[in-house]
Amino acid sequence: MNRLLIFITLAFLILSQIVHAQKPAESVFFGNRGGERQWLTYQDNHRALYRIITNEAFSQLEERVEKVSKFQSAEDWKAHQNEIKTVLNGSLAKFKKTPLNARTTGILERETFIVEKVLFESHPGFYVTAGLFLPKKSQNPAPAVIYACGHTDMGFRSETYQHVILNLVEKGFIVLAFDPLGQGERLQYPDAETGKSKVGGSTKEHSYAGIQTLLTGSSLTDYFIWDGIRVLDYLETRPEVDMKRIGMTGRSGGGTQTAQIAACDERIYAAAPECYITSFKRLLQSIGPQDAEQNPYNAIAKGFDHADYLHIRAPKPALMITTTHDFFSIQGARETFAEVQKSYAALGKHENVQMVEDFGVHESTKNNRESLYAFFQKHLDLPGDPTDLETKPFSVEELWVTPTGQAGTSFDCETIFSLNRKYFPGKKVPENDLPKLVAQTAGIDFQKNLTAAVYTGKFTKTDFPVEKYFLENNWADYALPVYVIKNENKNSGKLIVWFHPEGKKKLLEEPKLAELIQAGHSIVSADLPGTGELHDPEFTGDGVIQGVPFNYTFGANLAGKSIPGIQAEAIDLLMQFTENKFPGKTTEAMVQGNATSAVLHYAVLKNPFSKITFRNFPGPVEELTTQEYYDPALAFTAAPGSLLHYDLPDLTKYLHHTGTEIITE
Numbered sequence: 001m002n003r004l005l006i007f008i009t010l011a012f013l014i015l016s017q018i019v020h021a022q023k024p025a026e027s028v029f030f031g032n033r034g035g036e037r038q039w040l041t042y043q044d045n046h047r048a049l050y051r052i053i054t055n056e057a058f059s060q061l062e063e064r065v066e067k068v069s070k071f072q073s074a075e076d077w078k079a080h081q082n083e084i085k086t087v088l089n090g091s092l093a094k095f096k097k098t099p100l101n102a103r104t105t106g107i108l109e110r111e112t113f114i115v116e117k118v119l120f121e122s123h124p125g126f127y128v129t130a131g132l133f134l135p136k137k138s139q140n141p142a143p144a145v146i147y148a149c150g151h152t153d154m155g156f157r158s159e160t161y162q163h164v165i166l167n168l169v170e171k172g173f174i175v176l177a178f179d180p181l182g183q184g185e186r187l188q189y190p191d192a193e194t195g196k197s198k199v200g201g202s203t204k205e206h207s208y209a210g211i212q213t214l215l216t217g218s219s220l221t222d223y224f225i226w227d228g229i230r231v232l233d234y235l236e237t238r239p240e241v242d243m244k245r246i247g248m249t250g251r252s253g254g255g256t257q258t259a260q261i262a263a264c265d266e267r268i269y270a271a272a273p274e275c276y277i278t279s280f281k282r283l284l285q286s287i288g289p290q291d292a293e294q295n296p297y298n299a300i301a302k303g304f305d306h307a308d309y310l311h312i313r314a315p316k317p318a319l320m321i322t323t324t325h326d327f328f329s330i331q332g333a334r335e336t337f338a339e340v341q342k343s344y345a346a347l348g349k350h351e352n353v354q355m356v357e358d359f360g361v362h363e364s365t366k367n368n369r370e371s372l373y374a375f376f377q378k379h380l381d382l383p384g385d386p387t388d389l390e391t392k393p394f395s396v397e398e399l400w401v402t403p404t405g406q407a408g409t410s411f412d413c414e415t416i417f418s419l420n421r422k423y424f425p426g427k428k429v430p431e432n433d434l435p436k437l438v439a440q441t442a443g444i445d446f447q448k449n450l451t452a453a454v455y456t457g458k459f460t461k462t463d464f465p466v467e468k469y470f471l472e473n474n475w476a477d478y479a480l481p482v483y484v485i486k487n488e489n490k491n492s493g494k495l496i497v498w499f500h501p502e503g504k505k506k507l508l509e510e511p512k513l514a515e516l517i518q519a520g521h522s523i524v525s526a527d528l529p530g531t532g533e534l535h536d537p538e539f540t541g542d543g544v545i546q547g548v549p550f551n552y553t554f555g556a557n558l559a560g561k562s563i564p565g566i567q568a569e570a571i572d573l574l575m576q577f578t579e580n581k582f583p584g585k586t587t588e589a590m591v592q593g594n595a596t597s598a599v600l601h602y603a604v605l606k607n608p609f610s611k612i613t614f615r616n617f618p619g620p621v622e623e624l625t626t627q628e629y630y631d632p633a634l635a636f637t638a639a640p641g642s643l644l645h646y647d648l649p650d651l652t653k654y655l656h657h658t659g660t661e662i663i664t665e
Contacts, residue, residue: 026505027533028456028468028481039456042470046536048478049529049552052566054284055477057300057559061281064303068339077343081312087304088225088296088312089264091218094423095226098124102234105401108394112136113169115394117401118176122230125414129185129401130178130231131156133169134240143245143380144174144235146228146268148261150252150275151202151291151542155184157396160364161254164372166391171373171384174241178231180257180293181223181416182206185401188415189629190408198629199545202253203291207543207550208632209416210292212625214557214640216424220292221260223416228261232268243267245380249372251275251321251364256294259309262318270379271313272372274321275328275362279306280558282332289555291543297640301443301560307336314340315349317379321368323360330357352379417628424625427643429650438604438646442565442639443556446606448473450576453482461485461508464517471526471573480573481533484581485513485523492520495578495585497609499571499595500525501637503532522582526574528567528598548632553640562639567598568605575608586610594618597637600651603660611661620647 029038029045071077102120109115116132135142147165149156156165156177168175179186182197182205189198189205199208210220228248235241247270250258255276262271280300289295296304310318318340322333337355344353356371366388374386402410430437438444452472458465464487470479483504496516500506504525507513516523527534530552541551556562578587588611591599596618603609621638624630656662 026459026466026468028470028483029479029533030456030468032457042479045479046534047539048534049563049566050288050536050539050555051477052529053552053555053559053561055475056561057284057555058281060300060303060559061305064305067303071342072346074346074348077311077314077346080343081314084304084308085263085312087299087302087308088221088260091222091297092226092264094218094425095123095222097230097233100230100234100237102237108398115399117399118234119401120230120234122227123414123419125412126419127186127402127407127411127413128178128227128230129155129407130176130234131399131401132238133165133175133177135169135172135174138172138174138240139242139382141240141242142172142174143247143376143382144176144241145376145380146231146235146246146248146261147175147177148180148228148248148250148254148257149177149183150250150254152183153196153202154396155179155186157184157394157399159393161251162393163391164249164364164369166393167369167373167389168376170389170391171377171386172382173247173376173380176231176235178227180253181227182209185405185407187406187408188417190406192409195404195406195409203542204545206291206293207554208545210543211550211553211632211635212417212420212630213292214297214553215621215625215635215638215643216420217297217641217644218420218423219295219297220416221294221296223419224257224293225260225264228257229265232265245269245382247271247376247380249274249376252362253293255321259306260296263309263312270317270319270376272319272321272375273309274364274368274372275323275326277306277309277320277322277336278328278330278332279336282329282335284555286329287327288541289551289558290541292550292554295554295558298557298560300558305336306332307339310336310340310353311343314343315347315352317352317375318354319372319375320353320355321372322355322357323363323365323368324357325359325361327362333357415628421625424643427645427647429646434646434650434654435605438601438651441562441641441645442568442601443559443561444565444568444601444605446569446572448475448569448573450573450580453577453581454479463514466508469577471577473573478529478534480570481527482574482577483507483523483525485517487517487520487522490518490520491522493585494521495582495587496521496523496590497574497578497587498523498525498590499528499599500592501531501594501633503527503535505532522585524574524578524582526570528570528595530563530567545632548636550632550636553636557640564597564601564637564639568602571598571602572606575606579608588612590615592616594633594637596648597639600648600655601639603655604651607655607658607660609660611663612655613663613665614652615665617664618648620649622647
């Protein structure tokens with residue numbers, strides 16, 4: 001009897017598994033062969049958003065390669081220098097040089113050098129904290145090296161960075177090490193009780209503030225570069241410094257700053273970025289776009305690549321410091337070095353650009369440090385022994401410049417949030433040109449054509465069958481997942497295209513769905529890139545804030561695109577599908593929450609909707625720049641630069657004037 005019961009139980013379990021396996025999945029890519037198996041060629045379709053971004057960027061980078069490959073003469077490269085400089089410093093004109101109001105807040109002394117704790121203002125009320133390391137025995141005036149630290153909460157006080165700083169000082173260089181914004185004593189979102197950032201580590205500090213600058217048509221890059229320019233202005237006030245012999249270096253994020261600042265300010269004679277220079281192609285292929293300041297506004301779309309940081313400087317001395325297993329691709333570094341050698345050779349100084357590569361990961365190695373010291377000793381005319389010496393670091397607290405260890409809690413000071421509002425020129429909405437400005441700003445280009453609507457089955461929900469499709473296009477970059485729900489027994493002649501910020505599956509939970517189906521309306525919904533089945537849960541980056549991946553936004557902006565713009569292009573594919581499947585039907589749109597931005601961007605350019613109903617209409621994008629702590633989810637759906645020309649209410653107003661009925665619930 002026990003054996004019979006066991007047999008019956010096992011048979012039931014096996015049967016239930018078979019039934020479960022054969023139950024149609026709600027995924028449009030379900031392969032109808034059991035388990036969670038999908039159509040083989042679409043198993044990575046959830047990465048669609050990143051693929052769209054990188055395909056656009058790679059195409060632009062190929063155009064740049066073709067252009068640069070034709071340069072031969074010094075005149076060719078000089079013309080390129082003049083053209084490409086504007087990508088980095090074209091938007092710096094909004095900043096004005098104001099009094100530094102520099103002061104020394106304390107002095108540390110050791111046997112061979114002293115350290116002045118320096119505080120100055122790169123903008124009125126915007127404090128830069130720094131340490132000026134002065135050798136007791138040095139040339140007069142002496143060469144100086146600006147040291148920019150990488151991403152660490154400690155700023156230049158990190159033992160790793162102090163080691164290089166102190167070695168340079170022992171070799172006779174004056175060193176000015178400063179905290180980048182969002183690091184060290186310059187947190188932009190400080191918590192007075194904990195002394196930590198309210199938004200996270202340094203890359204999150206940068207990215208959270210960086211989104212606000214993007215919306216006003218700028219980039220956090222501008223603020224980083226300007227800090228560096230004002231550092232040089234401070235050095236000019238020091239009689240000990242020989243301004244004809246200025247060098248700059250830094251690793252990781254400090255390498256980024258070195259590359260950018262040295263490209264923008266000619267006072268830097270010798271530059272040595274470490275563990276940063278690669279190429280945008282290899283960067284996007286490997287670790288992806290990094291936090292805000294590493295992404296100049298529309299850089300790739302404007303023909304800029306990492307090599308241009310050095311081309312701009314040619315033929316001034318430059319040293320690329322790299323490691324073989326850095327997460328900044330060594331292949332990209334090698335390719336960039338090969339390209340940069342051409343401009344230096346054309347300008348008659350091929351020996352002035354060098355690259356050193358040591359075995360290691362994203363780190364400082366002894367061989368690389370000694371190459372750095374030798375580079376500065378040669379080009380800043382301070383001969384000596386490049387041997388890397390043992391050093392004794394100061395404690396973090398010893399090097400504090402401010403009373404509390406944070407400028408934001410020590411003084412009533414400006415932040416990137418407040419400065420961005422001051423430098424924002426304001427919005428101008430020329431209504432007649434609005435569609436053109438929307439397309440240009442959001443990077444919308446309706447070039448994709450529907451090639452096939454692939455039917456993959458159906459399942460039943462709320463007593464009505466849900467048909468599943470995916471839409472292929474002539475670019476073959478991804479397939480758009482779609483649900484179609486209709487009442488076979490009643491046809492009202494009306495089609496409702498429903499957009500939900502979390503994707504098509506969420507509308508199945510909406511009580512209103514059954515009501516609309518029972519009324520005879522046909523419903524169509526899709527997963528726009530970044531949502532539903534086109535959401536990549538494994539995507540990571542250093543700019544993820546409260547689960548919102550701003551690295552997508554930074555990457556899209558590099559290529560002159562935007563998240564709502566990419567989603568608007570997907571809506572165009574969806575509407576091509578509905579035109580074929582539901583000819584003659586009156587088409588309306590139902591839009592929920594943060595799906596609003598994509599739909600409005602689409603509708604202003606191509607509007608098939610007689611009526612658009614918005615549920616939970618989000619606040620104006622402007623709120624992202626007027627509220628210090630904003631909702632990252634809303635920021636993700638906003639187009640960089642849009643606030644120069646329009647906001648979401650401006651788009652609804654435009655649609656209303658063109659005859660579309662607008663309803664908000």
